[in-house]
Amino acid sequence: MRKSATTPRARAADHLPRRGPGSAMGSAPAAGSVRARYLVYFQYVGTDFNGVAAVRGAQRAVGVQNYLEEAAERLNSVEPVRFTISSRTDAGVHALSNAAHLDVQRRPGRPPFPPEVLTEALNTHLRHPAIRVLRAFRVPSDFHARHAATSRTYLYRLVTGCHRSDELPVFERNLCWALRADRLDVAAMQEAAQHLLGTHDFSAFQSAGSPVPSPVRTLRRVSVSPGLASPLVTPQESRKLQFWSLEFESQSFLYRQVRRMTAVLVAVGLGALAPAQVKTILESQDPLGKHQTRLAPAHGLFLKSVLYGSLDAASCTLQGPQFGSHE
Numbered sequence: 001m002r003k004s005a006t007t008p009r010a011r012a013a014d015h016l017p018r019r020g021p022g023s024a025m026g027s028a029p030a031a032g033s034v035r036a037r038y039l040v041y042f043q044y045v046g047t048d049f050n051g052v053a054a055v056r057g058a059q060r061a062v063g064v065q066n067y068l069e070e071a072a073e074r075l076n077s078v079e080p081v082r083f084t085i086s087s088r089t090d091a092g093v094h095a096l097s098n099a100a101h102l103d104v105q106r107r108p109g110r111p112p113f114p115p116e117v118l119t120e121a122l123n124t125h126l127r128h129p130a131i132r133v134l135r136a137f138r139v140p141s142d143f144h145a146r147h148a149a150t151s152r153t154y155l156y157r158l159v160t161g162c163h164r165s166d167e168l169p170v171f172e173r174n175l176c177w178a179l180r181a182d183r184l185d186v187a188a189m190q191e192a193a194q195h196l197l198g199t200h201d202f203s204a205f206q207s208a209g210s211p212v213p214s215p216v217r218t219l220r221r222v223s224v225s226p227g228l229a230s231p232l233v234t235p236q237e238s239r240k241l242q243f244w245s246l247e248f249e250s251q252s253f254l255y256r257q258v259r260r261m262t263a264v265l266v267a268v269g270l271g272a273l274a275p276a277q278v279k280t281i282l283e284s285q286d287p288l289g290k291h292q293t294r295l296a297p298a299h300g301l302f303l304k305s306v307l308y309g310s311l312d313a314a315s316c317t318l319q320g321p322q323f324g325s326h327e
Contacts (some may be wrong), residue, residue: 193224199218202291
């Protein structure tokens with residue numbers, strides 16, 4: 001993915017809407033104006049970004065949120081628009097469907113944007129081709145995109161049969177982890193994955209850098225399955241390349257938990273670990289053990305979906321686009 005020549009920070013001053021006194025963040029709504037809260041789903045190829053979260057200040061790095069908020073400046077909201085991201089992703093990690101909430105306060109006399117108009121406006125003003133807003137919905141003013149999420153699913157893509165980096169088709173680079181192996185013991189990986197299911201202290205799979213009140217999480221689903229041949233791979237290449245999909249579902253995950261669980265399951269698939277050792281690693285609660293410090297590359301990971309089950313009748317429409325395994 002080709003990087004943009006300039007960042008949102010460098011361009012923002014060129015088209016900031018003029019604001020009068022008293023329009024600072026946190027001030028009371030202007031008389032007659034209406035503040036509307038929206039839930040938006042968006043996707044991105046994470047290769048060019050320092051993660052999804054905005055990077056503030058004069059740093060050269062940039063996050064997906066920087067571009068989203070730059071596009072939102074064109075909405076001419078009375079208050080600056082800030083995206084509250086549901087699920088933070090690291091540098092190089094992709095999203096088939098992430099989510100965020102934002103407030104837009106139009107000037108007195110102007111009605112709230114219809115969700116489809118908001119979606120079109122954001123996409124029109126997005127300055128990076130690797131980001132796209134998928135859908136938007138009006139939600140209650142107290143809705144919170146991160147706290148209200150009831151399920152998050154991550155997809156990790158692997159490929160075997162690729163012994164050198166230049167053997168991977170250019171269309172698949174930065175979108176999967178190419179293992180220098182001809183096969184994986186998928187049955188062993190599936191057996192090992194069963195030890196991770198359920199409610200556990202996942203300290204052994206947490207990377208330092210994001211303290212949380214509790215390392216206990218409930219892994220509702222984990223699967224290891226062959227993927228379909230990529231449509232971007234020629235028939236000759238398809239005969240030697242095999243794609244694999246790992247999926248993990250939980251309400252929330254610890255920092256880099258999915259990438260560390262993936263690395264351990266891949267070690268099982270390659271015969272470096274026995275399935276029973278995964279249970280031992282989990283029960284050790286030691287993030288610095290010999291095997292659990294392994295980290296799968298960021299470029300194979302996708303946030304697949306964020307679901308909201310607490311919005312009553314609307315919940316069935318607020319689940320975001322449903323994707324296959326992206327092979």
